[in-house]
Amino acid sequence: MKNLLDNLYRNQSIIFKFFLLALSVFLIVYFFPTGGQFKYEIVKGKPWQYENLYAPFDFAVLKSDEEVSAEKSKxxxxxxxxxxxxxxxxxxxxxxxxxxxxxxxxxxxxxxxxxxxxxxxxxxxxxxxxxxxxxxxxxxxxxxxxxxxxxxxxxxxxxxxxxxxxxxxxxxxxxxxxxxxxxxxxxxxxxxxxxxxxxxxxxxxxxxxxxxFDQISYTRGRVTKGSKIIAKGEIIEGEKLRMLKSLKHEYESQSLESSAYVIVITGYTCLVGLSLLMLLLFIRQYRPDIFDNNNKITFIFFNILFLVFLTLLVLSLDNDYIYVVPLCILPLTLKAFFDARLGLFTHMITVLILGLVVPDSYEYMFLQIIAGIVTILTVSELYKRANLFISVVQITLVYIFAYFAFNMIKEGSIADINYNNFIYFLLSGLGLLFVQPLIYAYEKIFGLISDLSLLELSDTNSKLLKELANIAPGTFHHSLNVANLAEAAANEIGANSLLIRVGALYHDIGKMKNPIYFTENQSTSVSPHDELSPKESAEIIINHRLEGIEIAKRRNLPDRIIDFIRTHHGTTTVYYFYAKQKEEEDLEVNEKDFRYPGPIPFSKETAILMMCDAVEAASKSLKEPNTKLIDDFVEKIINKQIQEDQFINANITFKEIQSIKKILKSKLNNIYHLRIEYPD
Structure with missing residues (x-):
């Protein structure tokens, strides 16, 4: 029994994911319409690609919408x-x-x-x-x-x-x-x-x-069981088209017998479960950091369920309104919190699930996938309102253009296209504008962070950064320099520059507790470390990381920002005091007393911050810097971090590290360039 409980505890994260998967499948399938399904695709004006079709039972032929409208008009x-x-x-x-x-x-x-x-x-x-x-x-x-x-x-x-x-x-x-x-x-x-x-x-x-109107008959004539409806190769048009649509309507309106109902539900469960399982496997393979975070997995599944339920609700009211649902809000939201690739993949999985039950499923899936791709390609810097409006206009136009082109093929006539759907596309576009308040709500509910919040946190007039500037002005200036270097490096290799800028601004807030013990805040040549042993000094220096985490949590900074505070020194040593202790003692010094506890960086952004922080801080010690001195200095610091395996958990390549070195050298050369001497 104890072993069982231990196994459950160790595997609780995986158990939760399977429970979430099962619950999502159950909820989606439970609300799926469970009428009969017509197994043939009907495309007006195209040849019938299946075998000869005979009526499986007696059914009435439905009048066309035009005929019913004419009768009502009369x-x-x-x-x-x-x-x-x-x-x-x-x-x-x-x-x-x-x-x-x-x-x-x-x-x-x-x-x-x-x-x-x-x-x-x-x-x-x-x-x-x-x-x-x-x-x-x-x-x-x-x-x-x-x-x-x-x-x-x-x-x-x-x-x-x-x-x-x-x-x-x-x-x-x-x-x-x-x-x-x-x-x-x-x-x-x-x-x-x-x-x-x-x-x-x-x-x-x-x-x-x-x-x-109630006395109008919506049918005209009947087709008897065994009658041939259409032969293979015949063009689907006129009376053939009307009979096929009537047969499809008859299938979908029939209530299933209990045995057939169980079979249909089982089929739906398998397909929906397989789709969501593919999403989980994709996240596990390509986004392991998200897969390990149950809160983020729950957030992704919640968004899928929300849009599936919204679509099913509209579907139950009237099929004509199916395009009113702003389905592209899903890739928009996921791109704001994670990345474009995950947003698009999740959108496609959701469209595949809805394709099981929506009418004209191929048309619906085609339009939604195209719109999702356009959403991912066009929407950038969501925190800028103008960008969102422009992207919404582009998405709406692509919807209209694709629908128009698709129906020219399908109907073979411009006059027969249902232009009401253009209005529904416009309403869907307006719905996309609600993504910003939705993102704000998600941040509060799920504790996530988006570019909108990062932009607010990057404001140097925020209360916490003002305190840092007043209590530890040298540290604040150092943080600004690191932020500028890190942002430039992130732009060079395609990392999240806004995230890394905010992380850099807050990475040293722990120094507010003992600012005078850090050289950038010392205004005289007298250092308080002169009164302490190297071990005590190292302890104060190392503790600024833990104190920064505590301050950040008290001030409700997002976890992604706290990650920069936690990892910006990795497991490096406070080398100055370590060397000083070795000089004072003849016995071997315990290196653990002078080493940061980690963890080491686990993303491109945290790795970039570690490099920029170390380079910027050490650059203050350069005397009479020149281009060669700066280049050697940058190479030495970053190569030492590589040798100490500080970047083995970060998804950063040697090529990207070389690009970062190049940017840091360029920036430092600009900062320390020689000036002409002005006459007295």
Whole structure:
């Protein structure tokens, strides 16, 4: 039992990875749609490449989208609209029109009873069908349904007077009644008392149209079991294409039997598990530092699950919106935290997984892989907002261009391309702009660091660097010089220059605890080491590394920056005090007391910092430097580090080390170049 527990403890990292793999596979497969799958690829306008296909069962042939749209359009055109007649308004006008008259108008009626009767009869005639609001002129109804007191009447549409029709109608009535001499007064009375009382019943009309839409048959004709659908070599078009799409729809809409369901789930599990296993093996082979960090592996798998679930959610709502999902946010995010190669590989694995369930899987996978490649190639220096906007525009244009070209082949006509997808690509591009707040959230949740955070940390006005400048000004100046040298060296060999600059700025913060014990901070020739033994002095010097780690953790510096503090001296010795101790003692000196505990650098960036730190610090001891002296000096320091095996764990080559030497020599020659003597 004890041995079992010991083995579990020793292999807990591998066990966690397999658990994460199994959990991810389970969650993805659990949410996969589990309808039947059509095993043939349908490409319009291309020959049928498989054997003769016969109907495996009876199924209905679906109407095309154009046919369904035409039927809906016909329903809308032939629909007789419903208008609501407000009886209360009509009665109110009839009963109260005399109360609204002015004094002069009332006098007209009293002196002319014929006029009063005419007005009353005309109002009755107007409200026989009522007055409606003027429409937009696009309606060409011949008849309409008029709803009065819950009774429906069929009336000619032109009999519903509009406000615009009212004046000609009233003038005609006035002239027929031989009351032309009172025309202006009568028109004024009518316009004062008449009110609109008929309106289009939007809710009822929509219900009626929807009811008719629901009665539409989406199929036309049936294919009986055993009938030949298409022969090998036939072109997929017209009725053949419609039958194939109908058969595919029938397969996908069928619910599987329990035995078939288990088989389908098993197949999905194998394929998804194999895909994610390939990702793990890739990381183990080419990114062992990431593979050994369970937090980073969890972060990668979380991103895959997030985008798979988001795509499946959109897929469950409507297949048409599949391109709205900003899938390229995955390589963008992983490139920001790790590197482009891992970002692209992870993106391709995710696309392969989604290709199992999305419609038109080849088209989808083609577009997403092309977009992912463009994302990796175009997005650089994500912390610059302009770069992100430019890259998003490029990615969106590539989506549109590739989709357009792909569908020209597929449809054989520009007119048949679904241009709505262009809008979805634009929305997907807008979604990519949320990568910056997403990266910030990931940094807080997973404790990772991106270029955005590195840029903030590189600000020399930050609180910690200001403290370093005040407490240990010599160390701060040394750190700035090392940062400049290291950044130039990193650019020369293609390392992460921003990361190494930040690491260089903070690598010596441990010297803030005892700044006076370090020569760059001593303003006089008197050294506090004169009062200490070489062993005690070496202990203070060596401890600045541990004290720097403690300060960095208290100030919440990222682990990748702490790595520079931890490794910038590797396992080298404090040679000055070691030699001094050997001079004072006749017995053999314990070298461990004068050696840094390590670890040695494990990346290009940490290795570069070690070289630059040692060269910059030792260069202060050069007297009357010249080009040959500087070249020999750089060669001597870095070769000594190589001999002491300080770079064996770092993925840095001899060629790259030679390039770094060249840069350091050039920079130091520029710093220490001879100046002309100015006259007194």
């Amino acid at each position: 329903i809308k055109k032939t629909h007789i609209p419903y208008f609501e007649f407000d009886v209360a308004t009509a009665k109110k006008v009839k009963n109260t029109w005399k109360d609204k008259l002015e004094l002069s108008q009332d006098s007209l009626l009293q002196n002319n009873p014929q006029v009063s009767d005419f007005i009353s009869e005309t109002i009755d005639e107007v409200y026989q069908n009522g007055i409606r609001i003027q429409d937009d002129g696009e309606n060409n109804y011949s008849i309409v349904f008029l709803i009065k007191d819950k009774q429906v009447e069929e009336v000619p549409y032109e009999d519903l007077l509009t406000q615009e029709d009212l004046k000609p109608f009233l003038i005609s009535e006035i002239e027929e009644s031989n009351l032309t001499e009172y025309r202006n007064s009568l028109l004024e009375i009518f316009f004062d008392v008449l009110e609109v009382n008929v309106k289009y019943d939007e809710e009822l009309n929509q219900k009626q149209i929807k009811s008719k």
